[in-house]
Amino acid sequence: MIDPAVYKRYRVTIGIECHVQLKTKTKLFAAVNNDAREASPNTLVSHICFGLPGALPVLNEAAIELAVRAAFALNSRPQTFSKFDRKHYFYPDLPMGYQITQYDEPIITEGSVNIEVNGQTKKIGITRAHLEADAGKTTHPAGADYSLVDLNRAGTPLLEIVSEPDMHTSLEAKAYARELYLTMRYADVSDANLYYGNMRFDVNVSVSDSDELGTRTETKNLNSFRSVERAVEYEIDRQIELIEKGKRVVQETRGWDEAKQKTISQRNKENADDYRYMPDPDLPPVVLDDNYIEKIKKAMPVLPCEWRRRLVSLGLDSSQIEILLEAEVEDGQVNYLSLIETLLDQPEVARQAANWQINVEIPLRREEQLPSVYSNNERLGLYKWLYKAFKEGRMNSNQAHQLLQLALRESAMPSDIQKYAESRGLLQESNESAILEIVTTVLQENPKAATDVKDGEMKAIGFLVGQVMKKSSGKANPVVAQDLIKRQLGL
Amino acid sequence: MAKLTREDVLKLAQLARLELTDEEIEEYRSELTAILGYVEQLQSVDIGGLRPTNQVTGLTNVMRADEVVDYGYRPLDLLKNVPDVQDDHIKVKRIIA
Numbered sequence: 344m345i346d347p348a349v350y351k352r353y354r355v356t357i358g359i360e361c362h363v364q365l366k367t368k369t370k371l372f373a374a375v376n377n378d379a380r381e382a383s384p385n386t387l388v389s390h391i392c393f394g395l396p397g398a399l400p401v402l403n404e405a406a407i408e409l410a411v412r413a414a415f416a417l418n419s420r421p422q423t424f425s426k427f428d429r430k431h432y433f434y435p436d437l438p439m440g441y442q443i444t445q446y447d448e449p450i451i452t453e454g455s456v457n458i459e460v461n462g463q464t465k466k467i468g469i470t471r472a473h474l475e476a477d478a479g480k481t482t483h484p485a486g487a488d489y490s491l492v493d494l495n496r497a498g499t500p501l502l503e504i505v506s507e508p509d510m511h512t513s514l515e516a517k518a519y520a521r522e523l524y525l526t527m528r529y530a531d532v533s534d535a536n537l538y539y540g541n542m543r544f545d546v547n548v549s550v551s552d553s554d555e556l557g558t559r560t561e562t563k564n565l566n567s568f569r570s571v572e573r574a575v576e577y578e579i580d581r582q583i584e585l586i587e588k589g590k591r592v593v594q595e596t597r598g599w600d601e602a603k604q605k606t607i608s609q610r611n612k613e614n615a616d617d618y619r620y621m622p623d624p625d626l627p628p629v630v631l632d633d634n635y636i637e638k639i640k641k642a643m644p645v646l647p648c649e650w651r652r653r654l655v656s657l658g659l660d661s662s663q664i665e666i667l668l669e670a671e672v673e674d675g676q677v678n679y680l681s682l683i684e685t686l687l688d689q690p691e692v693a694r695q696a697a698n699w700q701i702n703v704e705i706p707l708r709r710e711e712q713l714p715s716v717y718s719n720n721e722r723l724g725l726y727k728w729l730y731k732a733f734k735e736g737r738m739n740s741n742q743a744h745q746l747l748q749l750a751l752r753e754s755a756m757p758s759d760i761q762k763y764a765e766s767r768g769l770l771q772e773s774n775e776s777a778i779l780e781i782v783t784t785v786l787q788e789n790p791k792a793a794t795d796v797k798d799g800e801m802k803a804i805g806f807l808v809g810q811v812m813k814k815s816s817g818k819a820n821p822v823v824a825q826d827l828i829k830r831q832l833g834l
Numbered sequence: 835m836a837k838l839t840r841e842d843v844l845k846l847a848q849l850a851r852l853e854l855t856d857e858e859i860e861e862y863r864s865e866l867t868a869i870l871g872y873v874e875q876l877q878s879v880d881i882g883g884l885r886p887t888n889q890v891t892g893l894t895n896v897m898r899a900d901e902v903v904d905y906g907y908r909p910l911d912l913l914k915n916v917p918d919v920q921d922d923h924i925k926v927k928r929i930i931a
Binding site for chain 2: 368383401403
């Protein structure tokens with residue numbers, strides 16, 4: 344542990360590069376299926392992926408469209424001119440001997456992402472984002488003197504998003520990674536499935552106790568927000584300790600050991616100059632006209648920042664909003680936000696439905712596999728009925744929760760929900776004559792409390808209502824009960 | 835221009851994964867220096883803000899639809915060109931200790 348006083352003397356600077364896998368059907372330059380998740384090795388490959396002599400890469404138009412969408416999602420606009428370059432290095436997962444990427448004229452050259460940390464909004468600048476082809480996958484069987492290469496992933500389209508060094512704490516780094524994830528998901532640019540490595544983060548960290556920037560290290564291939572946060576924390580501590588001991592930080596590439604929760608040196612073989620970038624003569628440049636760009640802009644889906652604005656207007660707090668935003672993309676099949684959106688012109692219903700989703704449906708779906716037989720309309724009908732029954736005092740809050748849980752588990756249809764609720768005893772008794780019977784009994788059994796209430800000690804009325812509730816097994820409507828007690832006592 | 839050093843040539847050879855004999859190193863020192871000298875001459879010409887020519891075809895936006903195409907062979911057959919195969923993987927010298 345570093346002494347907080349020592350810690351305070353250092354300024355931390357963090358920049359993040361993120362590789363986002365674009366959700367195309369085929370690869371960036373080969374018309375080969377892109378979904379390598381469950382495929383057998385080397386079955387999603389072609390002469391282009393293998394880099395055979397004479398193979399001609401042809402650009403996938405869907406990748407360009409997704410990059411344009413990404414530009415708008417990053418508060419930017421795509422460049423009207425961009426081109427592809429070759430980045431040369433030798434590695435067994437790169438059969439061509441070069442990676443096709445965009446060097447000096449990428450499709451995105453600026454942008455920003457807003458993050459929120461400790462209630463403060465902060466703008467993180469985007470330096471650039473470029474398209475490039477992924478490499479293959481290597482495995483290293485334990486004890487063997489060889490490695491194995493699978494080229495299914497080779498050529499998968501990636502968008503590498505490079506941030507400005509605008510972050511200064513591990514929390515900001517984590518918030519940025521998460522916001523980028525949500526943004527890419529909502530913009531429908533990427534499936535952004537972290538488990539399958541659809542998003543990989545490289546974090547550049549340096550510390551300095553002077554005005555000059557310190558020497559930075561790059562920790563590569565982090566695949567969760569948590570590991571981004573932990574790797575940054577680890578690097579800050581490691582670098583400060585080195586400097587405090589009078590040693591120097593070495594500029595290098597490091598890897599993250601998830602099991603040991605530490606970064607490990609992976610010495611770089613080549614410098615940037617050694618990549619010998621050159622324009623790829625096989626790939627003519629991409630020129631986008633304004634009509635094309637505007638058409639995509641108009642079709643942009645609602646992004647997290649806009650959802651936040653709408654949800655705040657319903658009076659939801661930030662932690663509730665973030666739960667909804669995450670659940671929406673993680674539960675795949677279930678639409679929480681569009682249900683709320685349908686109700687935006689009835690804010691009170693929308694707010695109540697949001698609360699029920701946050702407190703009942705989302706936790707339930709995380710714990711249990713629920714049958715997914717509802718259409719969006721049916722689920723909406725269920726929530727609307729629930730709201731009405733609650734509002735009219737036919738159910739209390741507890742009964743509404745229980746009913747919603749049961750209904751979701753058993754797929755109760757909105758058309759039958761009244762009977763369904765009745766049969767499970769989840770409706771409140773508002774019928775005055777039924778409650779009056781209980782009230783009369785309770786008043787007879789508790790003469791002292793009754794007198795107290797009569798004498799103006801209104802605290803005692805709560806006790807009497809409680810007794811009525813108890814006798815009715817929680818089904819009596821407490822408002823009606825209280826009203827009847829007062830009337831019976833002539834108040 | 836000053837003649838390339840032995841180290842310069844060895845660095846280039848290493849990046850290109852070429853093994854050179856002492857004789858070849860000396861040969862390339864001269865040849866590469868001459869090539870670079872020629873490029874240096876070209877660089878002295880004033881081209882007044884002209885965009886670099888990366889392509890001469892004049893083509894732009896050569897793209898294809900995002901659809902799988904049957905290239906007419908079994909993907910696994912590509913492994914027949916590979917020097918060493920194991921379990922449908924390309925087998926290479928170990929790259930991580």
